[in-house]
Amino acid sequence: MSRLVVEGVSKSFGATKVLDHIDLDVPNGTAAAVVGASGCxxxxxxxxxxxxxxxxxxxxxxxxxTVVHQDICVPPQRRRIGYVAQDGALFPHLSVADNIAYGLRTGLRGAIDRLRPGRDRPRVIELLAMVSLDPDYADRKPHQLSGGQQQRVALARALARKPDLMLLDEPFSALDTGLRATTRQAVADTLRAAGMTSILVTHDQEEALSFAEQVAVMRAGRFTHVGPPQQVYH
Known part of the structure; x- marks a missing residue:
């Protein structure tokens, strides 16, 4: 769990400038939300x-x-960062337990192993509990889970590596309204309980305001406003 500081970050793809001098400071153990329209x-x-x-x-x-600066560029696997994508990106042929155990193994050797019942199972059950899922979910396949449950498993897999920072890339956007709210709250509670520094990106204003202690509004690659949710709302 660490403070994140982004300074002067710009990025272009060809002639299109996607990020234009971005600055962001996320204190240790807090959540930030970046909100904006698709393509910003x-x-x-x-x-x-x-x-x-x-x-x-x-x-x-x-x-x-410092993971990025001039000639410094630390590889992704060495950054101790968890990443939860929009669709969860679970391995469909693996059980929930093996999906989570993948997070345990990649943090050590960078290769996928099958679940080792004697050693990995207790940690898998612990991680399921952290995301409010019962132990009996461990032996199910992803297609046997609801969308919200799949996202919680994806979060458990990311948490397995004990990252310093969690990145959430619109992980609730594919869920229906009621499920989105309950899953969002469960994820927020899990990250706060773990003292995890996190960033959520979303196009949903309500989601950004309810999730984070700091909200950054992005438009055309720039932050137009950054501050506490109440201040940004007003």
Whole structure:
């Protein structure tokens, strides 16, 4: 769990500038939300922080470590960052337990192993409890879960690596209204209980205001306003 500092980050794809001098400071253990219309640069910002894209300019610091700055570019697998995508991205052929155990194993050797019942099972059950799922979900396949349950499993898999920062890329947008609200609250409660620094990107204003202690409004690759939810709302 670490403070995230993004300074002067810009990114272009060809002649299109997607990020234009982005600054963001997320204190340790808090949640920030980046809200804006589709195509404004939200996901690109997450990808730069995670290491999937390199910025043209600027720096990213996580805790005491600079992960991006000029010639410095720490590989994604060494950044201790969890990433939950919009569709959860679970492995359909693996059980819930094996999906979560993948997070445990990749943090150690970078290769997928099958679940080791004697060693991994207790941690898998613990992670399921953290996302409010019963132990009997461990042996189910992803297609046997609801959309909200799949997103909770994806979060458990990301938490398995004990990241310093959690990135959430519109993880609730595919869910219906009622399920979206309950899943969002469950995820927010889990991250706060773990003291996890996190960033949520969303196009839903209500979601941003209810999830985070800090909201950044993005338009055309720039932040037009950053502040506490109440201040941004007014």
């Amino acid at each position: 640069g939200k996901t690109t910002l997450l990808r730069v922080i995670a290491g999937f894209e390199g910025p043209d300019t600027g720096s990213v610091q996580l805790g005491s470590e």
